Amino acid sequence: MKLLDGKKVANDIKHEIAIEVKKLLDLGFKKPHLAAILVGNNGASETYVNAKVKACKKVGFDSTLIRLSSSIEENDLLDKISDINNDNNIDGLIVQLPLPDHINEKKITESISPNKDVDGFHPENLGKMVLNLPTFLPATPAGIIELLARYKITTDSKYCVVVGRSHIVGSPISILMARNGNPGNCTVTITHSRTKEIHNIIKQADILIVALGKAEFIKGNMLKKGVTIIDVGITRKKSDKTKSGWKLFGDVDFESCRDRASFITPVPGGVGPMTIAMLLKNTLLAVQRKK
């Protein structure tokens, strides 16, 4: 078994991005600038946004964190986004999800300029992905593809099973794994809560991508020997074994699965850091496109 060390690869990518930033500065361009909007005080969202801001600093990006009250009106949030869309000083914009119930997330996502949508959630960018056109790929699926590429894992003609059909992971990664490319060219099965005999399907996977949100759902006895496992799940549970009182769990029971797998991502330190690295890469791309 070989660990797919997302933390290490993400650091490599950040290092590469930092070099590109220096090149940009040497050429007289300004630093790439990511703006993040955080509405309210959701604990997990705070953690994610802070990690993104910190990552910006590490690679030499400017970043602006815009904190807005959870009672903000939808129209005021739309106005704020419109301001940033029109601000030439800002290259990328993310709005941390989830948003409060009175705000329509889809409307917000669609209001971000596709040219600054470095999360890759805008319909236009997702559609370009389906058409295999240059675009901002959604960050988590892009991170998975990058991880497979960096570890030179053969995907061509392999059987890939995706568990979960979310708009931000399951659906797009199933398209990316099937499309004509490298990584890509997999035969892909997408499974979900309505799938029958899911165990039989999982058992056949050469590459298993799990984005379900059920802690430790995948057990070793469900796997084909030699499978490559990408664990996108992240569930926080109370624990008396950690200092913080919390422990993170993936969708994969790492201990029972590790010896069945050729490659496996840990949680934490697998897909999570890759997602942030790809967000940075998209922001750099937003700048490079303008050159």
Next chain:
Amino acid sequence: MKLLDGKKVANDIKHEIAIEVKKLLDLGFKKPHLAAILVGNNGASETYVNAKVKACKKVGFDSTLIRLSSSIEENDLLDKISDINNDNNIDGLIVQLPLPDHINEKKITESISPNKDVDGFHPENLGKMVLNLPTFLPATPAGIIELLARYKITTDSKYCVVVGRSHIVGSPISILMARNGNPGNCTVTITHSRTKEIHNIIKQADILIVALGKAEFIKGNMLKKGVTIIDVGITRKKSDKTKSGWKLFGDVDFESCRDRASFITPVPGGVGPMTIAMLLKNTLLAVQRKK
């Protein structure tokens, strides 16, 4: 075996659309208006476009067929599209593919206003499809979904195999069959030229959607008894058995497959007419959205 009679269902849909058009006229609205651009003199393209124009007439739409020389410059074509985008009198616009080699099809597709893109090929509309947002669904996949719905074929928890990963059929139909909806909720496997052991996969399908473009590729002995077959393929071959000297073939060998299937689409008269019906439905939708 029951035939999925796309011709009949398409006629039903056209009848329903005609009633809606009358309602619009009674309310003082103008007729829906579809513009079609045909570049050059490709025989098959002529046939398709003429069928679309004829269908418009049948349901009471206005239509405009714009014939352009195959030597037209890309920029001139873009200008023409821009004119139509800005013409309030035209509700829907299609550009018949393929285009001559010196014209970039992707650029043309992206230049059509998403609000008039009744073929559903624009990235923004495809992305909305991935996100399950209201949109113009691409006409062929939408026709397949409609056919399954009208024949009340159960899709929930069924195993659907899609053969072919084209941007206009295979990829989008795999998303539509997997998404949370009815029809939908299938476990979906997308297969293509790089797929190994494709026969084993096809043999397990409850619903088989074939969009490969290889005449009579699917034979009866490849099927699970009771499968529902949707044949999207259409290949024209010379024949001494028809008056015209040509015969149309699907991707499915109808004779050997019919007795293995619960439901099967014929070629011609299956998915083809449904595609045109959905194009009309999208055009009506474009009008209704403006109301």
